[in-house]
Amino acid sequence: MSARRPRLTCAVLIRQADRHLMGWLTWHLALGVDHIAVIDSGTCDRARQIVQGLGRNWPVSWHPVELQDGLEPEARRLELTRHAVDHVRQVTQALDGADDEDMSPEPEPADDWLLILDADEYLVPEYNLSDMFQGTPEDTAAVAIHWRIYGAAGHLSPPPGHILAHHTWHAPPSFTDHKFVRLLARLEHLPEASGLTDPLGLNLPADRIRRLDGSPYQPSADISPTELWIGGSIQHYVCAQAHGEDELPAPLRAHYDRNEQMKVMSLDRLWDMRRLANQIQEQALQAGLARLRGLVAQQVEEIRLHWEKQEADLPIGNHVQHGTFQYDRVRPPSQGRLLLDEQFSASYRVGQTVLLRSSEGRLLEGDQPDHREPFIGFWQAGTPHVLTLYTQEGKPFILGDAPCVFGMTSLHISFNADRRVIHLPHETGHSSTPLEMIPASVPPAHLFAPLPQADEPEGLSVRGLLVWLAGHPNLRPYDLHRALLLLSPDSAQHMRNLAPILESFLPPPPRAAFLPR
Structure with a gap:
């Protein structure tokens, strides 16, 4: 040698x-x-x-x-x-x-x-x-x-x-x-x-x-x-x-x-790979956020031009006088109009913290053997298919191949409102286990940004996401992770082409009708 x-x-x-x-x-x-x-x-x-x-x-x-x-x-x-x-x-x-x-x-x-x-x-x-x-x-x-x-x-x-x-x-x-x-x-x-x-x-x-x-x-x-x-x-x-x-x-x-x-x-080899994957995904999420921020100004400018065209089409003069009555037309600034946009000015919604318990009574924990701390979940009724998991101590963890970045992970879950039972996505390795959401008497460990409201029949549009970013200039990367899960199927596919580095954070594509769920 x-x-x-x-x-x-x-x-x-x-x-x-x-x-x-x-x-x-x-x-x-x-x-x-x-x-x-x-x-x-x-x-x-x-x-x-x-x-x-x-x-x-x-x-x-x-x-x-x-x-x-x-x-x-x-x-x-x-x-x-x-x-x-x-x-x-x-x-x-x-x-x-x-x-x-x-x-x-x-x-x-x-x-x-x-x-x-x-x-x-x-x-x-x-x-x-x-x-x-x-x-x-x-x-x-x-x-x-x-x-x-x-x-x-x-x-x-x-x-x-x-x-x-x-x-x-x-x-x-x-x-x-x-x-x-x-x-x-x-x-x-x-x-x-x-x-x-x-x-x-x-x-x-x-x-x-x-x-x-x-x-x-x-x-x-x-x-x-x-x-x-x-x-x-x-x-x-x-x-x-x-x-x-x-x-x-x-x-x-x-x-x-x-x-x-x-x-x-080998589980040890998979854990090594997944630990590194989470470090790489942190950078990927930050790079994706920077990529989208670079598109925000272009989107806002397109909205401004759209408003100007609408105003030009209105048959209203800049100065109007009828006898003793007169008025001057006042056009609000673009920033003022954006404040009325429900994506730009997304409002906070009530959320709650939960624990996840299997039918055997076990609380959900991380995969690695040295992790024995139950997950705490942050869940909101207004976005029932998004669940964010973290631990009380905020330490890094592994949950299958789900991207676990900055000490937390956000997941696109299946939610049964009647039974308050959820199924985690396939990449977590726990998709076959129904988990009951148990209210937890602890406040959220993070102040999450308010999520944008859906503006398409099947979810959030890329346009809505970019306007939301315009209204939240100090957004943290993990808040973007939560918002990406709201994208509609068509917009998620658009995002795959727009920012492919965010692939791991997007909702899964819809399954064909003939495939089992």
């Missing part, structure tokens, strides 16, 4: 920055990946907003690529791989420059490694990320890591929450496609990007490639199924993330939708 410190950069090749991108980034950052390069060949603005919203505090970068139309898949991958190699070399040079500015007298030299993955591929070490570099002498050019193909796990539509937590069934080791590998390559052994001709083998000699257990990698040799995933695997979720038959035709879906064996992810 090299005496230098291994430094791993992952490059992810994306085409659609869908709702899994944030989860992909979170998982690999939690593993300890030193830098993630998002090589974007089509989403552009959506991926850019997500990555640049996180890039100030997290080691991620965005690199857009314009490809010629009509490229064959192999040629497309080759071009993206070339861009990935070139971009990562620039990133590592910048990292070395940052090390040079360190006050330490002799910065530890790095042994740079690169792993190029698709957005439906997740690196999963058997133990720790550092173990994957064991048994790799200096002349090792790359380490081969085998696929592990995961099926749809019976989900008719993608469930909310992290993909690794909810897709736990995979093909048996004997499945032919498990012989496919991705190469964890030493950056110094890779050719210049322009000279790269093999996007899978990376132009590396086979006799310089090893497996994770240290043995030589021989592509054509038969391998025992029990040896496939020694040290780790690339978990491939092609069925879970394909967007339609244009990406995964029915015959291919039938081939890859294999669900014969179960492998449940």
Whole structure:
């Protein structure tokens, strides 16, 4: 093994920055990946907003690529791989420059490694990320890591929450496609990007490639199924993330939708990922709030122009006189008109604190074993499908894959008014447990901002949300989280395009009528 410190950069090749991108980034950052390069060949603005919203505090970068139309898949991958190699070399040079500015007298030299993955591929070490570099002498050019193909796990539509937590069934080791590998390559052994001709083998000699257990990698040799995933695997979720038959035709879906064996992810590893996810989501919510604040002035100006047009259409003069009676038309200022808007001047509504109790009499607590403090809920009858949970001490907590930011989480719940029973959303991991709301004799721990009223038949519009933001210039990020849950289905979809970094905070899309609830 090299005496230098291994430094791993992952490059992810994306085409659609869908709702899994944030989860992909979170998982690999939690593993300890030193830098993630998002090589974007089509989403552009959506991926850019997500990555640049996180890039100030997290080691991620965005690199857009314009490809010629009509490229064959192999040629497309080759071009993206070339861009990935070139971009990562620039990133590592910048990292070395940052090390040079360190006050330490002799910065530890790095042994740079690169792993190029698709957005439906997740690196999963058997133990720790550092173990994957064991048994790799200096002349090792790359380490081969085998696929592990995961099926749809019976989900008719993608469930909310992290993909690794909810897709736990995979093909048996004997499945032919498990012989496919991705190469964890030493950056110094890779050719210049322009000279790269093999996007899978990376132009590396086979006799310089090893497996994770240290043995030589021989592509054509038969391998025992029990040896496939020694040290780790690339978990491939092609069925879970394909967007339609244009990406995964029915015959291919039938081939890859294999669900014969179960492998449940380690709870410790999930908790580590979810702790980091909550830190990342705090920044995402702040970035989303900044993004929306940048649109507020534009929305207010559109409202002002609309009012001016309405006034111009009214057949009323600026000065009117009838005999001894006269008047001058007075136009109120735009700010004065906004004060009459029920979103801009949202009024407080009565709320109450509650505890959540199961039929067995247990109060709802956080998931992690060191958390034994019951949740306190803040609930308002005027918005019965929004519930905010926090703890008396205000400490961070984990509740499944729900974003728990700034010591609280707001959830879109199912509410039974007659029984005062609720169901939490799927991503919390408690959706199957009916919970009774028990009034609590404690005041709310936070002064929450008043929520805007619905202005569409099915909820709040994006226009109403922006006007509400205009009226609340000192709004806290967790208040925005509560308000986002009021968006109508159409407006939530609009928000996904407007501020994709807020995806985790939006109400779930409506389920198809034929799906079970």
